[in-house]
Amino acid sequence: MGIAQNTGTGSSLLLAAGILIVALGLVLVAALRMLRQRRAELDRREERLTAELQRLHLHEDELAARAAESERIRGELAEQSAASRLLLERTAGLTSAQARDEVVRAAEAEARREAALTVREIERRAVVEGEGRAREIIASSVQRLAAEHTAETVVTTLRLPSEDMKGRVIGREGRNIRAFEAVTGVNLIVDDTPGLVQLSCFDPVRRESARLTLESLLTDGRIHPARIEEAHERSRSEVERLCVRAGEDALLTVGIGTADGMAPELVRTLGTLRYRTSYGQNVLGHLVESAHLAAMMAAELGVDPEPVRRAALLHDIGKALSHEVAGSHALTGAEFARRHGESAEVVHAIAAHHGEIEAKTVEAVLTQAADACSAGRPGARKESVEAYVRRLERLEEIARAHDGVTKVYAMQAGREVRVMVQPEKVDDLRAQEIAREVARQVREELTYPGQIRITVVRESRATEFAR
Structure with missing residues (x-):
C-alpha cells in the first residue's frame, strides 16, 4: 500500500511538471511572436529612415548644385559690373x-x-x-505817448517882491551884483523891467543854484557878499536834494519802483539830468519819454517790457558823467550801470544805443528805436542851442586846464570868461600870462562873433575870529 501511494504522488508531480512545461512553451511562443512583430516594425522604421536619408542626400546634392550655380552667376555679375565700370570710366574719363x-x-x-x-x-x-x-x-x-514839446532857454526870470529891492540886489557901487556873479558864475541882469530880474547862464544846474540863492536872499532881505556865499552853499545842497527827488519821480513816472532794486547812486545821477539838455531837449524828459516808447513797443512784440524800460530810462545816464570820465557817454553809462548792479541785458542795451557796439539783443534794438523816436520827433531838438552850449563849455575847459585855476565861468552869452585863481599859487604876473594864453587858445580853437573878454581874478582873503 505504501508503494501505491508513492506511485500516485509521482504521477501527480509529473502531471504538474508537464503542465508547467506546456505553459512555459506557450509563453515562449507568445514572446517569440512578439519579438518577430517588433523586429518587423523596426525593419519597417529602418526602411523609412533609410528612404528619408536618401531624400536628404538628394536634397543636399541639389542645394550644393544650386549654390555652385549661384556662385558662378555671382562671379559672372561681378565680372560684368567691373567691365561696365571700366567702360563707364573710360567713357566719362x-x-x-x-x-x-x-x-x-x-x-x-x-x-x-x-x-x-x-x-x-x-x-x-x-x-x-x-x-x-x-x-x-x-x-x-x-x-x-502824449509828450510835451518844450524849448530849453538859457535865461531864468525872477520876480522881485518890490521895485526898491533892485537897489539891494545891485548893492553899493554894484558890490552885491559883482559878488553874486563871482560866486555863482551866472549873469544877473537888472534892467528897467518893473519888478523883474533875469539870470542868464548856459549851465542849467548853475542857473538853478543861482535862482535858489537869489530867492533865499530876497526872502531874508539881507544882501551882502558874505551872505551871498552862505546862501549859495545852501542852494547847492538843495539842488542835490532836488536831483534825487527828480530821479525818484522819473522812476515812478515810468513805472519802476524802489523795490525793483535800482541803486541810489543811479537814481541820484539820473536826477541830475533834469538840468542837462541835449540839442535843446531836456535829457531827463527824453529818457522818460524813451522808456515809455520802449515799453509800449516791447509789449506789442510780446517781449518782457521791464528790462527794456530800464535800459531806455538809463541809456543816456553817461551824459551826467561825461565831464568826469573820458570816452563816449554810451560806454561810460554802460560801465556805470554795470558797477551799480544792472543786468547784462540793460548794460548791453545802454552801450549799443548809438551803434558803437553791435546790438545783439531785442532790448538793445528797442532802446535804439525809442531813442531815435524821442529825439527825432518834431520840435524835440535844435542844433543851434547845442552848438552854443558846446562853445561855452569849451571856453571853460580851455581856461580850467591851466595850473592854479579854481573856478571858470563863461558869462555874458560867451562874451566874457572869468577865471578865478589861487592867490598863493598864482601871482599877478602869472595871472596876466594865463589871460594871454587863454585868449590865444580861444582865437586858435573857436569860432565866435565879436570878441571875448578874458578876466583873471586873483583875490586874497584874511579871516580871523574874535572870541
Missing part, C-alpha cells in the same frame, strides 16, 4: 570715386540753391511784412 564725388557735389549744389531760394523768399516776405509791422508799432506807440 572719371573713376568711380570721382563720379561719386561729382554726384554728391551736384546734389549739394542743388540743395543749396533750393535753400537759398527758400531763404530769399522768407527774407523778402519778412522785410515786406516786418517793415509794415514795425511802422505800425512805432506809429501806435508814438501816438499813445
